[in-house]
Amino acid sequence: AMYTGTDVVSNSAIQTRAPFDRSPMVNSWQFGYEQRLPADIKLGVTYAGNRQHRRTTATSLTNNTFTNNDARTNYKGLEINARRSFARGLEISGNYTRSKTMGDTTSTLPTTQRQYRYALMDWDEPHTGSLLVLYQVRGFKITPGFQFNSGRPYSISANNLTGLPAGVAFVDNDGQPAGRNIYRIADRWTWNLTVSKPLGGEHFKVSPTFQILNLTNRVLPLLEKRGGSI
Numbered sequence: 001a002m003y004t005g006t007d008v009v010s011n012s013a014i015q016t017r018a019p020f021d022r023s024p025m026v027n028s029w030q031f032g033y034e035q036r037l038p039a040d041i042k043l044g045v046t047y048a049g050n051r052q053h054r055r056t057t058a059t060s061l062t063n064n065t066f067t068n069n070d071a072r073t074n075y076k077g078l079e080i081n082a083r084r085s086f087a088r089g090l091e092i093s094g095n096y097t098r099s100k101t102m103g104d105t106t107s108t109l110p111t112t113q114r115q116y117r118y119a120l121m122d123w124d125e126p127h128t129g130s131l132l133v134l135y136q137v138r139g140f141k142i143t144p145g146f147q148f149n150s151g152r153p154y155s156i157s158a159n160n161l162t163g164l165p166a167g168v169a170f171v172d173n174d175g176q177p178a179g180r181n182i183y184r185i186a187d188r189w190t191w192n193l194t195v196s197k198p199l200g201g202e203h204f205k206v207s208p209t210f211q212i213l214n215l216t217n218r219v220l221p222l223l224e225k226r227g228g229s230i
Helices: 111-116
Strands: 025-037 041-061 064-085 090-104 108-110 118-120 127-137 140-149 187-196 209-212 220-223
Touching: 041 090, 041 111, 108 111
Parallel strands: 041 108
Antiparallel strands: 025 041, 041 064, 064 090, 090 118, 090 127, 127 140, 140 187, 187 209, 187 220
């Protein structure tokens, strides 16, 4: 370390992993069932789960931050999908997913609010669904789609507030100490449109595609929910 530039004779470094720091582990599973119903409707149901542990989190004590890898994330979801084909190149399909994602935050939390570390994750969307229509006419594939997503949860940070007890990270709508991700933004839906035309023969094909995501150029809320500002 005392040598610089051309005075360096040799330089070596050894990096070791702390005994408690192990690679994250993921356990996932799923099972499903498909059944063809009358009127040529194909119905499928899938239940899936995902569990992660040995994730890293941090706790703040005065001016020191301590990390640990005992955090976990758990996802469970039930998906229902249906599809029906009609004559003249028309097909309608839709799906709905009911899920829940809980886990520990990776953010630094004070010891006074460590009990709020395990809560809904920031990307939790308990209800999602879509409806897709595929119509083929004169060689073109026209696919309008409807997409629905539940609003994601959020917390109100206490960083800019005064008069709170020391070590408060999250507050409620009244500015009082509260848990993490206790509020949720409004649900939303969008329209999408895709138009494509396959060209070519048996050995070579191209498919020029025109696509518009969020056709209305806005995310429309389905339900307004009260809460603090994000």
